Amino acid sequence: MLATIGPTADELLVFPSTVLRGTPEDAPYSFAFAIPCDAPGLRFVCRESFDYGGSHFDHPLSTRFEEMDAVVIFDKVHVPYERVFMLGHPELCNTFYSDTGAVVHMSHQVVTRTTAKTEFVLGLVSALTEAIGIEKFSHVQENVAEIIVALEILRGLLRASEADATVNAYGVLTPKWEPLNAARNYYPKLYQRFPEIIRKLGASGLMSLPTEADVSGPASADIAQYLQSATLDGAERVRLFRLAWDLAVSAFGGRQALYEYYFFGDPVRMAGALVSGYDRQPYVDRVQEFLHRG
Numbered sequence: 001m002l003a004t005i006g007p008t009a010d011e012l013l014v015f016p017s018t019v020l021r022g023t024p025e026d027a028p029y030s031f032a033f034a035i036p037c038d039a040p041g042l043r044f045v046c047r048e049s050f051d052y053g054g055s056h057f058d059h060p061l062s063t064r065f066e067e068m069d070a071v072v073i074f075d076k077v078h079v080p081y082e083r084v085f086m087l088g089h090p091e092l093c094n095t096f097y098s099d100t101g102a103v104v105h106m107s108h109q110v111v112t113r114t115t116a117k118t119e120f121v122l123g124l125v126s127a128l129t130e131a132i133g134i135e136k137f138s139h140v141q142e143n144v145a146e147i148i149v150a151l152e153i154l155r156g157l158l159r160a161s162e163a164d165a166t167v168n169a170y171g172v173l174t175p176k177w178e179p180l181n182a183a184r185n186y187y188p189k190l191y192q193r194f195p196e197i198i199r200k201l202g203a204s205g206l207m208s209l210p211t212e213a214d215v216s217g218p219a220s221a222d223i224a225q226y227l228q229s230a231t232l233d234g235a236e237r238v239r240l241f242r243l244a245w246d247l248a249v250s251a252f253g254g255r256q257a258l259y260e261y262y263f264f265g266d267p268v269r270m271a272g273a274l275v276s277g278y279d280r281q282p283y284v285d286r287v288q289e290f291l292h293r294g
């Protein structure tokens with residue numbers, strides 16, 4: 001519904017909704033296809049870019065990792081039949097992700113990504129707390145511990161999905177779904193804590209941010225004198241804090257938090273799907289057995 005990187009992609013994949021009613025009325029809405037992004041009648045309406053064309057020093061993340069988001073408009077677009085994967089079968093659409101194993105493989109890639117991202121956050125927060133000499137405070141350690149625990153939980157879930165992988169009906173080695181499903185439900189809310197922790201620990205350092213031009217210009221002596229930290233000279237402290245700012249404060253950082261929250265769709269409705277799809281009966285049976293024990 002919002003095509004991230006769509007405008008720079010060659011092809012657009014339109015995947016089916018998985019919440020169709022399985023009735024004849026929903027048949028026209030059950031389709032999946034691929035189409036070139038320059039197909040006649042296909043248009044993208046982009047947001048403004050968060051890469052302002054500055055230097056890597058000034059905007060270390062947004063100059064490297066900006067991903068454009070765009071609304072896609074289909075205005076009488078012809079989709080050749082040979083590009084259509086699925087059409088007119090709501091019941092097939094509803095099970096498309098689960099029956100093909102697509103959602104499991106997608107989630108494995110995503111949890112690998114979020115684990116790597118959490119490693120980066122831990123590295124960044126650790127560099128920041130060391131730079132300004134705050135690691136000795138117990139509440140700071142509590143925040144760093146929170147990130148370490150999150151990282152190890154993600155690693156454990158990813159590892160469990162691989163350790164318990166099985167070969168599916170099509171002969172494809174498929175990771176175990178439940179640990180990945182737990183991880184993809186966990187991360188959208190977990191990630192929100194990371195910029196919050198960086199803002200709390202970085203404090204005014206996230207706003208005392210001269211640019212690269214200032215660091216090497218007339219203000220360089222002031223920056224060296226007044227922006228030095230416990231372990232870094234002024235220029236290096238600014239370099240580090242600009243990175244923290246780009247993750248936790250900038251427009252790019254704000255979009256990251258929103259992106260993680262809605263990555264797989266609305267977390268509230270994802271939680272509903274998790275509850276309805278999870279086999280809890282064995283645990284209910286165990287409780288019942290205990291209640292009626294003689």
Ligand SMILES: Cc1cc2nc3c(=O)[nH]c(=O)nc-3n(C[C@H](O)[C@H](O)[C@H](O)COP(=O)(O)OP(=O)(O)OC[C@H]3O[C@@H](n4cnc5c(N)ncnc54)[C@H](O)[C@@H]3O)c2cc1C
Pocket residue numbers: 001002003004005069255258259262263264265266268269
């Ligand atoms: C940065 C970013 C990148 C994205 N990239 C992509 C992409 O590449 N491809 C893609 O397909 N999509 C993408 N999305 C879209 C994403 O899938 C949706 O944002 C997500 O599914 C939520 O839908 P929505 O934005 O329409 O919010 P809504 O569905 O309007 O929800 C807004 C709020 O209202 C509540 N709400 C609304 N309706 C209900 C309901 N029926 N029951 C309970 N609560 C409800 C929700 O809980 C939520 O808090 C992206 C989104 C963002 C933010």
